[in-house]
Amino acid sequence: MYVCLKGKHTSRCHILLIQSLLDVSLAITSDDQYKDDVRTKMFHYDLISMLERVLNIESSTNINETMEIKLTGLESFSLDYDVKWPISLVINRNCLTRYQMLFRFLFYIKYIERLLCNVWRAHKNGGRRRRRRARDRKHFVTKPNGAAYLRHKMLHFVQNLLYYMSFEVIESHWHTFENNLKKVFKIKDFSLGYTMHLKNFA
Incomplete structure (x- = not known):
């Protein structure tokens, strides 16, 4: 699925192929009875525009037509x-839109983490080749690598951001929501509590 989405414009992505890959992945890794209800969706506007639309709807203001942006898959x-x-x-x-915003954010963060890990592997392999050539010349000089230091700081930040969002925000609020459910006996109260739960992190 990553290969089908990487570096391609939205219009060039094969939706049916991506959906079939998602179905196969869910069939292999999950026995959830609702897995067949999951669908892929390709948006034609970015995450910021999506957030602006939600805020405009909640504030009952006029929604300006968002200019279509050329996005990758x-x-x-x-x-x-x-x-x-x-x-x-x-x-x-409205709840699904909030989940989609959260998913798009976390999904892109994981993509950035993957790119930085690829850079780390490239630096690692390049360092080995440089050390091998230096040993062949019978002298070895260790120099600080500014690019490697920057990559390390960026990867550290992205991984900590992902951890914070996943465990400190989403999971902690989910446990709080589960505890609050024990006090709910009406569908109206449940719906209100669920909406407030989503507003805490999405």
Whole structure:
């Protein structure tokens, strides 16, 4: 799936191929009865524009038509879910939009982490070749590598950001939401609590 999305414009991505790869992946790794309801979705606007649309809807202001931006498949890729009744009473389109924004953000962070890890491997292999050539010349001088230091700091930041969002924000709020569910007995209160739960991190 990564190969199908990498470096391609949204219009050149094969949606059916990506969907079939997602179906195969879910069939192999998950036994969830709702896995067949997961769909792929390609957006034609970036994450910032998506956030602006949500804020405009919530504030009841006029929504300006967002100018279409040329995005790659990785930037526009997201997941969608076919919510059946009566679950749709709680998980509505607004909730799904928040999940999609969160997914697009985390998905792109993982992509950046992968790129930085590839740079790390390239630096590692390049360093080995330089040391081998230096030994052949019978002198070896260690010099500080500014690019490697910058890559290390960037990778450290991205990994810590991903950890913070995944565990310190999402998981902690999910546990709080589960505890609050024990005090809920009406669907209206559940829907309100679920909406507030999503607003805490999305």
